[in-house]
Amino acid sequence: MGWVSAGGYEVALDGGKVVCRNAAGRRLKSVPPKIADDPAVVGLRRLTEWLERHERQCLADVERWMVRSLPVPFEVLARVWPDPAWQAALRDLVVTGTDGAVAGFLRDADPERGLGLVDLDGDTVRLTPGLVRLPHPVLLDDLEELREFAVELGVEQRAQQLFREVWHRPAALDAEAASVDDHAGGVFKELRFLHGRATQLGYRVRGGHAVCSVVEDGHTVEARVWVGDYDGYEETETGPLVFSDPAGRVLKLGRVGPVAWSEGMRMAAALYAGRDIEDEERAA
Numbered sequence: 026m027g028w029v030s031a032g033g034y035e036v037a038l039d040g041g042k043v044v045c046r047n048a049a050g051r052r053l054k055s056v057p058p059k060i061a062d063d064p065a066v067v068g069l070r071r072l073t074e075w076l077e078r079h080e081r082q083c084l085a086d087v088e089r090w091m092v093r094s095l096p097v098p099f100e101v102l103a104r105v106w107p108d109p110a111w112q113a114a115l116r117d118l119v120v121t122g123t124d125g126a127v128a129g130f131l132r133d134a135d136p137e138r139g140l141g142l143v144d145l146d147g148d149t150v151r152l153t154p155g156l157v158r159l160p161h162p163v164l165l166d167d168l169e170e171l172r173e174f175a176v177e178l179g180v181e182q183r184a185q186q187l188f189r190e191v192w193h194r195p196a197a198l199d200a201e202a203a204s205v206d207d208h209a210g211g212v213f214k215e216l217r218f219l220h221g222r223a224t225q226l227g228y229r230v231r232g233g234h235a236v237c238s239v240v241e242d243g244h245t246v247e248a249r250v251w252v253g254d255y256d257g258y259e260e261t262e263t264g265p266l267v268f269s270d271p272a273g274r275v276l277k278l279g280r281v282g283p284v285a286w287s288e289g290m291r292m293a294a295a296l297y298a299g300r301d302i303e304d305e306e307r308a309a
Contacts, residue, residue: 031065041076043069080110087114087159087184092288093240094164096156099140106134117180119171119187121158127171128152130180131159143178163191163287192290193283200279204265208250208293211300217257222299228292234264237292241282245271248289250296263300266293 028035028046036045036056043066045056060066083105090097105111120128120142129150133141139153162168172187182188213219223235230236233254238247251264266289268276281289 029065029069031063032060034060036060036063036066036069038069038073041073043073076110080113083108083110084114084183087111087118091118091159091184091186092161092284094158094161094284095240096158099134099154099157100136102134102140102157103136114183117175117182118159118184119165121160121165122154123156123158125160125164127165127167130175130178131157145174147178159186161284161287162186162189163193163283190291190294192287192294194278194281194286198278200277202278203275204267205278205290205293206265207290208297209263209265211263211297213261213263213299214301215258216253216255216261219252219261219263219296219299220257223252223296226292226295228296235292235296237288239282239285239288241284244282246276246281246285247271248285248292250293252296263293263296266290 028037031045034045034047034053034057036043038044043056045053045060047053056066089095102115106115115131115134118131120131120140122128127145129142129144131140132143132149135141139151140157142150142152144150165171168187168191175182175187180187213222220230223230228235228237230252233251234249235252236247236249238245240246247269249267249269253259253261255261268278268281268285268289270276278286
């Protein structure tokens with residue numbers, strides 16, 4: 026974007042910020058207060074706010090596709106790729122084929138040339154699939170090897186995929202059990218602290234539970250952790266992790282898929298990590 030006149034100065038966007046220069050062309054450290062309400066300055070600041078919201082929304086959409094392992098039509102990726110916000114959110118994500126095998130790291134999406142990928146040999150390849158699969162990392166068999174290769178390539182994913190925390194169901198899991206207590210009992214001095222942590226982590230709080238909804242194999246599963254629903258200044262603690270169907274019926278753990286399990290455990294662990302450790306140390 027070029028420079029725009031604003032009350033004897035010129036303003037522009039640079040790196041997501043409004044910058045200003047005087048009539049002599051010298052860049053100023055900040056926008057002078059006397060032109061803060063100039064229409065050009067106000068318009069650029071509003072544009073900056075919109076761009077920030079747009080970037081967050083693009084990243085949230087891509088992470089939702091990945092968490093749900095939703096196949097995305099190639100035409101959709103090719104259409105949004107020229108947008109820097111979409112490109113930043115999608116770049117370097119691992120793409121798999123219809124058989125689940127890793128095809129490579131996403132580097133381009135062109136309507137004429139197809140997908141541009143860096144394959145596991147480090148070569149650039151072109152594919153034109155009907156659907157593009159951006160899998161949840163728990164579904165990647167060689168996750169550790171992919172992480173090492175990504176470091177070698179200098180891959181930096183905006184959307185958390187390869188370096189997202191994953192949790193695998195233990196082999197000795199009691200399939201008939203209805204809850205997981207691994208992260209229950211995390212004490213918080215005030216309920217509002219735990220509610221605030223849940224919100225900060227991106228989880229909704231409903232009916233006294235922090236909830237995380239996952240669509241897996243076409244079925245919706247909701248992971249829930251009790252966080253309390255009484256006086257916000259009262260002490261509370263995290264409850265067990267449970268999974269339920271859309272009707273609210275609690276599922277036996279044997280019916281919970283790998284993605285729902287991983288995301289539920291990730292939420293429970295993240296909430297528990299914010300507990301009051303000082304009280305635990307004194308008790309010990």
